[in-house]
Amino acid sequence: MKANRPFNTLKHFLFLGIVPSVIFITLAVLSFTWVQNIHMSNAVQSDLNSSYHLFYGELYKEAAMLNVLAEQLAENRDVRGAFLDKERERLNEVARPFFQNLRADYDVTHFYFHTLERNTFLRVHYPEMHGDRIDRFTLKEAEATGSVSYGLELGPMGTLTLRVVMPWRVDDRIIGYLELGKEIDQVLAEMKKILEVDFVLIVNKDHLNKASWGKGKHGPPVEGGDWNQFPDFVVFAMSREEMPPVIRVDLARPHHFHENLILEFREGGRLHLAGFAPLLDASNKDIGEIILIKDFNTLKTAAHRVTLVILFGYLFSVLLYAGFVYAYLRRIGFEGKAGAKDIRSFDQDLNP
DSSP states (O other), X not given: OGGGHHHHHHHHHHHHTHHHHHHHHHHHHHHHHHHHHHHHHHHHHHHHHHHHHHHHHHHHHHHHHHHHHHHHHHTOHHHHHHHHTTOHHHHHHHHHHHHHHHHHHHOOOEEEEEOTTSBEEEETTSTTOOOOBOOOHHHHHHHHHSSOEEEEEEOTTSOXXXXXEEEEEETTEEEEEEXXXXXXXXXXXXXXXXXXXXXXXXXEXXXXXXXXXXXXXXXXXXXXXXXXXXXXXXEEEESSSSOOHHHHHHTTSOGGGGTTOXXXXXXXXXXXXXXXXXXXXXXXXXXXXXXEEEEOHHHHHHHHHHHHHHHHHHHHHHHHHHHHHHHHHHHHHHHHHHHHHHHHXXXXXXXX
């Protein structure tokens, strides 16, 4: 029995070496998973932030296109002559075919002629309403700077519109202002195709008039567009047919709860994440929130695969080590038994 003690000690020592290895591997995998989750969270936040900035980048491109269209209209002699002669009905007759083409080809929903005093001479999209003074930021900025102004603005009839206002010059003299606009629904539909991101735009009720809410909207009703559905917000536009239930529930919470909030939900078996960001109008005022919804299933699946590969690699290493220890101990055991037998045989020869 004494002859087996060194062997048993070595066996326990080698097997005990597996225990810290398993503990180390477990801690390593947990640490890696923790770091990966942080990296995943940062990647998601970065992706959503990029989509947010791209949203405003696409607004700029849309505004640049509207500005080109306004410049072309300003060069038309018939349009210019009717405006200078202050003949509203003739101007409407001349401008209406242009507006119909702009709506069909570029989804333009608003077309204005403003006087130097910022009074609306003609709304081509709503000719019955005219003569009101406009105090929107874009028109006031175009008046103050003599340059083109653009941005998202709330209208008096409850619309959220990308507006471009261009000072109308004839012989280096400003004779009035041309304004073209696209309701945000049209803009979001195009952005979804380009950015592969869904958008939900909500506006705080503090910036709206309940009596005129939605009267000027041209598109179909939006889910959540009912004034009474949410306590603080009204849904203005959405690039998807239905709002995810998790977002609908969260919109019932006050505004300050949404800051840096990221919601996770599954749709069609795929992981989606939604983030909240400020909705800024042309004057850089926070009027609500943009909810960005993106499919992150591919990124999440790839992260899980990396974790599994590393985990199986660690397990393979442990099993390989255990197999080596087992084979080594078997060899030592056989050699030890053979040595003990030789010793007993030698002892018997010495002491017959």
